[in-house]
Amino acid sequence: MKFFPLSDTNLEVSSLVLGCMRLKQLSISEAESLIRSAIEQGINFFDHADIYGHGVCEEIFAEALQMNPSIRETMILQSKCGIRSKENYYDLSKEHILRSVDGILKRLQTDYLDILLLHRPDPLVEPDEVAEAFDQLHSQGKVKYFGVSNHTPAQIELLQRSLPHKLIVNQIQLSIAHTPVIDSGVSFNMKVDQSINRDSSIVDYCRLNNITLQAWSPFQHGFFKGPFDRHRLDRTSSGKHSSDPRHDEAGAPARRLQKLGGNTDAGRMVPNLQIRWKYRAVAVPFSKKRNEGRISRPSFFCAFFKSSVCISVYP
Template structure:
C-alpha cells in the first residue's frame, strides 16, 4: 500500500480509501469483516457522509468495530455534510454544518473527525457562515481539517477567501471511462466535444493549490451508469487490454482500474464503494502498481478518449 502526507496536515494516508456508502446492504458481521479486511490490506482512511443510509452507515460502521480509542487511533476518518435529501436542497449554513457534525460524531462514536468535507456546492452559501462554523468546530477539537467535494476552483476560492483553515481535499468523480477533469487539457484546440472545459481545470488547480483529489466511483461509466469492467458491449477493447495487463502484473482487473488512477502524479486517493471483501483486497493491489506511461495512455485511448 502506498502512503503519502496530505499537504498542510499531519495525516499520512493510504492512497486507497474504504468508502462506506453501501454498508446498509450488509449484516453487522459482514461489515466487521469488510473493515478488518481494509485494515489488513493497509487502508487507514475511511470515508463517510451524513446522507449515506440517512446516517445509518456511520452507526453501522462504529457498532461493527465496537469503536473505542484504541481502534480510533488506527483510522483516519472523514465525513461529509451539506446535502439535505428530504428537502432536495443543499445547506452550508453555520447551524446546519455544526448540527450535522455533532450528529456525525455521535453516530461514529468518536470525539473528532480528521477531515470534514462540504458535500456538494450550495449556491446560496454565505462564506462567512462557513468560516464561523469551521472555526468553532476546529477550536473545539471536533474537526482537525476541512475540505470539499464536487467543487470547482472558483467555488473553492470563494470559500478560501473567508476560511482561515486551508481546504485540503476535493472529492471528484474519476475513472478510466469518466474523465472530464482530464479530457479538455489533452484535447485543447481540437474543436471537438472533448475539448470543452466542463470542470474549470479543477485537477490542475488542485495540484497547484496542494489540494488532494479523491476519486469517487472509480469503476463507473458515468454518474452511476454501471461499471465498465466486464462491459464488453461498450468497452470490449478496453476490457481486453485490462485483462492483458492483469495477467502481466499478476493482479485482477479491479487492480488495473485502480492503478490507472494511482499512477497519476497528483497522488489521487481512490475511494472504493465495494461491499465485497475480495474485491476490496483486489483493488488494494493497484495502490502502487507501476503502469508504464504507454499503458496509461493506451487505457485512456481505448476508453474512447482522443489523444490528438
C-alpha cells in the same frame, strides 16, 4: 501498503481508502469482516458522509468495530455534510454544518473527525457562515481539517477567502471511463467535444494549490450507471455477449482494457489496469468475499495518486 503525508496536514494516510457509502447493504458481521480485512491490508483511511444510508452506514461502521478510543486512534476518519436529501437541496449554513457534524460524531461514536468535506456547493452559500462553523468546530476539537467535494476553482476561492483554515481536499468524479477533467487539457484548441472545458481546469488548480483530489466512483461508467467492469463478461446463457445496449456501452471500456491485458483473466486484470491508470503504481487485486472475510474486490476501495491526488471508490 504505501503511505504518504496528506497535503498541508500531519496525517500519514494509506494509499488505499475504504469507502463506506453502501455499508447499509451489509450485515454487522459482514461489515466487520470487510473493515477488519481492510485494516489487515494496512488501510487506515475511511470515507463517510452523513447521507450514506441516511446515517445508517456510519452507525454500522462504529458498531461493527465496537468503536472505542484505542481503535479510533489507529484510523483516519473523513465524512461529508451539506446535502439535505429529504428536502432535496444543498445547505452549507452554519446551523446545518454544526448540527450535521454533531450527528456524524454521535453515529461514528467518536469525539472528532480528521477531515470534514462540504459535500456539494450551495448556490446560496454565505462563506462567512461557513468560516464561523469551521472555526467553531476546530476550536472545539471536533474537526481537524476541512475540504470540499464537487467544487469548482472559483467556488473554492470564494470559500477560502473567508475561511480561517486551508481547504485540503476536493472530491470529484473521475474514472477511466469518465475523464472530462483530463480531456479538455489534452485536447486543447481542437474542434472536438473533448476540448470543451467543463470543469474550469480543476485538476491544474488543485495541483497548483496543493489540494488533494479525491475521485469518487473510479470504477463507474457515467453518472451513477454502476461499475462498468461488472458488464465486461456479461453474456447470455449461450455464452454470447448480452444484446442489451446498456451493457454494450458500459462494457466497452472493460473490453478495451482486456485487449490491453492480452485477454488475460478479465476478472482480475480489468480492475488492476484501472487502478494502475489512477495510482501509477503496482496494482493489487482487491475484492470482498463474504465467506472468507477478506478483501479481494476493488470496488470497495480508493487508491491515491502518489502526488496530491487520491481516488475514492465505493462498493
